Amino acid sequence: MTIRWLWVSQAHYFTHDYEAALDAATRAVRTFPEYPTAYRWVAVALGQLGRTEEARDALAKAMPAPAFDLHVRRRMPWIRSQDHAHVLEGLRKAGWQG
Numbered sequence: 705m706t707i708r709w710l711w712v713s714q715a716h717y718f719t720h721d722y723e724a725a726l727d728a729a730t731r732a733v734r735t736f737p738e739y740p741t742a743y744r745w746v747a748v749a750l751g752q753l754g755r756t757e758e759a760r761d762a763l764a765k766a767m768p769a770p771a772f773d774l775h776v777r778r779r780m781p782w783i784r785s786q787d788h789a790h791v792l793e794g795l796r797k798a799g800w801q802g
Contacts, residue, residue, distance in 0.1 A: 709735065713745040717752075717794070718787055725749040740766050744776075748794030759798035767800075777802065 713728035729745035736742065743766035750759035766772055774780075776795065779788040795802070 710742060710745060713742075713749070717745065717749060718790065720752075722749045722752045726753065740768060741771055741775075744772060744795075747798040747800075748791055751794040751796070751798030754797070756797070756799060763795070763798045763800055776800075 709728045709732035713725045713732065716722070716725035716728060726746060726749035729742055729749060732739065732742035733746060743762045747759045747762035747766055750756075750762060776791070779785060792802075
């Protein structure tokens with residue numbers, strides 16, 4: 705169930721529907737609060753919405769995961785370059801200094 709909400713969140717994020725992306729990512733967090741990847745999608749959506757303080761809290765929960773560096777610092781081959789740049793933009797707005 706958590707994975708489904710993450711896919712839904714990503715789809716909304718990449719279509720710039722940040723409220724819907726946040727809603728789906730929040731559902732993933734509620735379903736499995738120990739899963740840090742869900743917090744990454746909460747952080748980018750909140751960052752794009754200008755809700756920086758909340759975004760920083762979510763970012764702090766996302767960053768300890770090994771997958772954070774894997775999926776953020778380098779682009780996975782199945783992710784379009786413009787989508788990767790869009791995620792980086794959201795992370796920077798969330799307070800990421802990477």
